[in-house]
Amino acid sequence: MFKLAWRNLWRNKRRTIITAASVFFAVFFAILMRGFKHGVMVHLVDSVLHSYTGYVQIHKKGYWDNKTFEYSMTANDSVFTKIKEIKQVKGIIPRLESFSLASSGNKTKGVITVGIDPDLENEFTELHKKIVSGKYFTNKDTGVILSERLSKYLDLKVNDSIVLLSQGYHDMGANGIYKILGIVKLPASEFDNQMVYLPLPLAQDYYSAQGRITSIVVDLKNPQDMDKAIRKINKVINSDAYEMMSWKEMLIELYQQYLGNEGSGIIIMSLLYLIVGFGVFGTVLMLIAERRHEFGIMIILGMQRRRLIRLVGTELTFICMIGLLFGFLGSVPIVAYFHFYPIHMSAAMAKSYAAFGMEPILPTAWQLDYMLQQVYIVFGIVLVVLIYPLYSVYKLDLTKVMRR
Amino acid sequence: MEEQNKIHKLTIPQSRKLLPFGEAGWGLFSLSWKNIWRNKIRSLIIIFAIVFGVIGGVGIVAFMNGLFHQRIQMAIGNEVSNIQIHNSHFQSNKELNDTIIDISKLTSVLDTCKKIKAYSLRIKTVTMINSANNGEGIMLNGIEPEKEKKVTGIYKYLKEGNYFTDKRKNGILIGEKLAGKLKIKMRSKVVVTMQSASGNITNAAFKVIGIYKTNNSSFDGCNAYVRKSDLAAIIGFGSQTAHEIAISINNDNESSGLVASLKAKYNEDKLSIESWDEIMPELGLFTGVMNYILYIFMSIIFLALSFGIINTMLMAVMERVREIGMLMAIGMNKTKIFLMIMLETILLMLTGSIAGLIFSYVIVNLFGKYGINLSTVASGLSDIGFSSMVYPFLETEEYIKIVIMVLIAGIISSIVPARKALKLNPSEAIRKL
Numbered sequence: 001m002f003k004l005a006w007r008n009l010w011r012n013k014r015r016t017i018i019t020a021a022s023v024f025f026a027v028f029f030a031i032l033m034r035g036f037k038h039g040v041m042v043h044l045v046d047s048v049l050h051s052y053t054g055y056v057q058i059h060k061k062g063y064w065d066n067k068t069f070e071y072s073m074t075a076n077d078s079v080f081t082k083i084k085e086i087k088q089v090k091g092i093i094p095r096l097e098s099f100s101l102a103s104s105g106n107k108t109k110g111v112i113t114v115g116i117d118p119d120l121e122n123e124f125t126e127l128h129k130k131i132v133s134g135k136y137f138t139n140k141d142t143g144v145i146l147s148e149r150l151s152k153y154l155d156l157k158v159n160d161s162i163v164l165l166s167q168g169y170h171d172m173g174a175n176g177i178y179k180i181l182g183i184v185k186l187p188a189s190e191f192d193n194q195m196v197y198l199p200l201p202l203a204q205d206y207y208s209a210q211g212r213i214t215s216i217v218v219d220l221k222n223p224q225d226m227d228k229a230i231r232k233i234n235k236v237i238n239s240d241a242y243e244m245m246s247w248k249e250m251l252i253e254l255y256q257q258y259l260g261n262e263g264s265g266i267i268i269m270s271l272l273y274l275i276v277g278f279g280v281f282g283t284v285l286m287l288i289a290e291r292r293h294e295f296g297i298m299i300i301l302g303m304q305r306r307r308l309i310r311l312v313g314t315e316l317t318f319i320c321m322i323g324l325l326f327g328f329l330g331s332v333p334i335v336a337y338f339h340f341y342p343i344h345m346s347a348a349m350a351k352s353y354a355a356f357g358m359e360p361i362l363p364t365a366w367q368l369d370y371m372l373q374q375v376y377i378v379f380g381i382v383l384v385v386l387i388y389p390l391y392s393v394y395k396l397d398l399t400k401v402m403r404r
Numbered sequence: 405m406e407e408q409n410k411i412h413k414l415t416i417p418q419s420r421k422l423l424p425f426g427e428a429g430w431g432l433f434s435l436s437w438k439n440i441w442r443n444k445i446r447s448l449i450i451i452f453a454i455v456f457g458v459i460g461g462v463g464i465v466a467f468m469n470g471l472f473h474q475r476i477q478m479a480i481g482n483e484v485s486n487i488q489i490h491n492s493h494f495q496s497n498k499e500l501n502d503t504i505i506d507i508s509k510l511t512s513v514l515d516t517c518k519k520i521k522a523y524s525l526r527i528k529t530v531t532m533i534n535s536a537n538n539g540e541g542i543m544l545n546g547i548e549p550e551k552e553k554k555v556t557g558i559y560k561y562l563k564e565g566n567y568f569t570d571k572r573k574n575g576i577l578i579g580e581k582l583a584g585k586l587k588i589k590m591r592s593k594v595v596v597t598m599q600s601a602s603g604n605i606t607n608a609a610f611k612v613i614g615i616y617k618t619n620n621s622s623f624d625g626c627n628a629y630v631r632k633s634d635l636a637a638i639i640g641f642g643s644q645t646a647h648e649i650a651i652s653i654n655n656d657n658e659s660s661g662l663v664a665s666l667k668a669k670y671n672e673d674k675l676s677i678e679s680w681d682e683i684m685p686e687l688g689l690f691t692g693v694m695n696y697i698l699y700i701f702m703s704i705i706f707l708a709l710s711f712g713i714i715n716t717m718l719m720a721v722m723e724r725v726r727e728i729g730m731l732m733a734i735g736m737n738k739t740k741i742f743l744m745i746m747l748e749t750i751l752l753m754l755t756g757s758i759a760g761l762i763f764s765y766v767i768v769n770l771f772g773k774y775g776i777n778l779s780t781v782a783s784g785l786s787d788i789g790f791s792s793m794v795y796p797f798l799e800t801e802e803y804i805k806i807v808i809m810v811l812i813a814g815i816i817s818s819i820v821p822a823r824k825a826l827k828l829n830p831s832e833a834i835r836k837l
Contacts, residue, residue: 014722022715029708036700040693109497110541153497193497253622260792263778264471268701271460271467275705278456279712282449286719289445343700349692352685362696 005314023323026276035364054217100166115203134158134182143181149193168207187357296401454756462764466796522554525646546635565614575613579624717821
């Protein structure tokens with residue numbers, strides 16, 4: 001049966017190619033459309049997460065709801081080395097984060113003080129690229145880096161001093177005067193007017209929290225492996241002592257946007273499926289119409305209708321698979337191209353994008369599982385679409401067909 | 405030649421000779437028309453290919469319109485309003501004493517402006533809010549509830565309590581997210597600490613009279629509302645003092661125009677008058693990206709449609725190989741055959757366009773009235789308590805533009821298969837089984 005079906009395909013190459021082409025276009029365009037919609041969203045999420053939060057963070061259990069030093073952790077826990085060893089993990093970035101009052105002259109403002117490991121932090125957020133004056137510090141320095149808007153409000157420049165006041169670990173008073181070593185410009189304005197960065201040892205000193213940190217950002221080699229990484233981390237850490245949160249829990253508004261995009265994506269893809277599905281339907285229907293005479297003869301010569309259906313069904317399924325295969329292979333270079341060489345937005349858009357610290361590009365998502373998903377969906381659609389044409393062969397009215 | 409004329413005379417009544425295109429023109433037309441009805445399936449397929457193309461194109465644009473509108477409307481309706489006026493120093497650091505100068509002059513100007521639907525005055529100050537369990541830094545908004553209702557829609561999003569119908573003093577309305585953070589409920593007591601006009605730190609107790617929840621949980625977590633008169637008394641402001649005037653206008657598109665005319669009428673460089681897209685540039689960003697994505701999608705849709713039609717037409721034409729061979733054999737020249745096929749195609753596509761227009765109009769209006777609920781499609785949304793209704797809509801001229809583009813795409817796509825038909829060799833064609 002299969003051999004016969006296969007041979008039938010090649011008896012009339014033109015028909016086979018045209019029909020396969022309709023399936024090819026269906027899956028090709030489906031993959032492309034999905035690639036673009038998902039790609040733009042992933043780019044947005046990536047940009048936001050790389051500016052501070054990261055994909056996954058680890059804290060002492062209860063820290064997220066109670067951001068106080070009571071819920072800080074020791075920096076040198078063996079757990080962290082174990083996490084670093086996980087295959088999907090690129091590195092871990094420690095932070096000691098809290099709220100302080102910053103003062104200069106007679107101006108006072110609430111700020112976020114973050115103790116960071118300068119090199120590790122850099123690898124993840126590329127903070128040193130945002131320096132606009134002064135220089136980036138090292139772990140041994142005893143000065144701080146301010147965000148630009150904050151420095152303007154407090155009227156401070158590089159080499160001036162800033163007073164920091166807060167409450168530290170075990171309720172010790174935290175206070176200090178620090179020299180400003182550098183000023184960074186952060187893209188998001190809510191961050192830009194309240195960030196003070198310190199080298200981690202200095203921050204620990206300031207808060208009397210030696211050897212302690214409040215959070216660890218887990219950097220992943222490949223963001224798509226986040227779920228895998230989370231499962232592995234779960235096995236390694238003690239869930240009574242630590243909590244692990246993904247960005248979906250930490251940045252709920254961003255996740256809302258992400259989900260909204262998925263939802264609207266489904267609706268838009270459905271409209272595309274409507275169009276391409278019908279394209280396949282029309283082509284198959286015409287193919288059947290063209291071969292009506294041939295089918296009529298086969299039935300008259302004694303072939304059971306059911307066998308005929310199976311034969312034609314098999315032929316059409318083969319054609320479908322050829323179309324799917326080539327459609328998928330054909331889309332791969334295009335998706336890859338627009339992923340690594342994405343469309344750039346116009347100059348005007350680029351300016352507003354840059355203000356948010358995001359690259360003004362429209363990349364496709366280079367994700368195999370998403371692309372294969374489209375192949376499966378289109379395969380399903382084609383199978384459904386084949387029902388009516390095959391049914392019409394089953395019910396072929398011989399009298400009408402043989403009247404030539 | 406004689407033969408050809410005879411055949412024509414057999415099929416055309418005398419009166420038709422008086423028509424503009426003459427006998428030949430009418431003959432071609434009636435031939436095409438008959439051909440269409442001879443093979444209903446083929447004709448219906450081409451018609452529906454166009455119908456779906458129109459529905460697809462219209463659907464996507466209408467949906468994106470609705471999506472965009474929903475996001476913008478939410479922001480304008482609840483957070484930003486169409487236009488905001490502040491003291492020009494206020495926006496950068498929200499200092500308490502940067503109130504709007506000569507406010508009564510300004511409000512009388514606003515009262516006379518016809519384009520303005522409503523405006524409201526607000527006191528805004530950054531405060532610490534403390535419950536028995538927790539404390540948070542938030543923006544406290546002192547509002548005039550009756551006026552505010554006409555400008556923002558927060559009162560529609562009350563989950564519990566009331567929007568200041570309770571006349572007692574020191575009631576506070578907070579977002580659900582903030583209530584969660586502070587671990588408080590209705591009628592809980594909170595203490596709010598803030599700077600007073602004289603520079604001292606002062607605090608006051610409030611009672612929770614209502615809890616609201618909008619689609620934007622970060623907004624809910626940072627904004628609480630009290631009566632302007634209560635807040636003014638605590639800070640030590642006069643009754644007319646305000647930091648912000650929020651304006652709602654009748655037609656959203658006129659925001660920037662109105663800003664320009666206000667700036668001209670009331671030119672005072674101590675005031676900053678901004679439209680919503682200047683206050684929330686990320687919304688403008690959103691628009692820009694949506695437009696790009698729309699272009700990409702529409703291109704893909706049209707390509708998919710065109711290839712689909714080329715494919716279907718190729719099959720359709722190949723199916724008629726015998727018939728075309730026959731026509732060629734009896735002497736119909738290739739140009740006429742080409743015109744006949746094109747005429748058929750155009751007629752079918754016109755029918756499809758009109759049908760598509762009607763169907764898509766009905767669909768868009770139906771969904772436009774009842775809305776599409778995104779959370780049924782993206783299950784995670786309801787898990788995090790975020791329901792999102794999109795109301796698609798489309799302007800009349802957009803309908804027409806899309807239909808015309810689909811029609812053009814269809815017709816151009818049909819040219820290649822039609823030309824293929826001409827390359828047939830008549831004798832081979834007739835012999836085709």
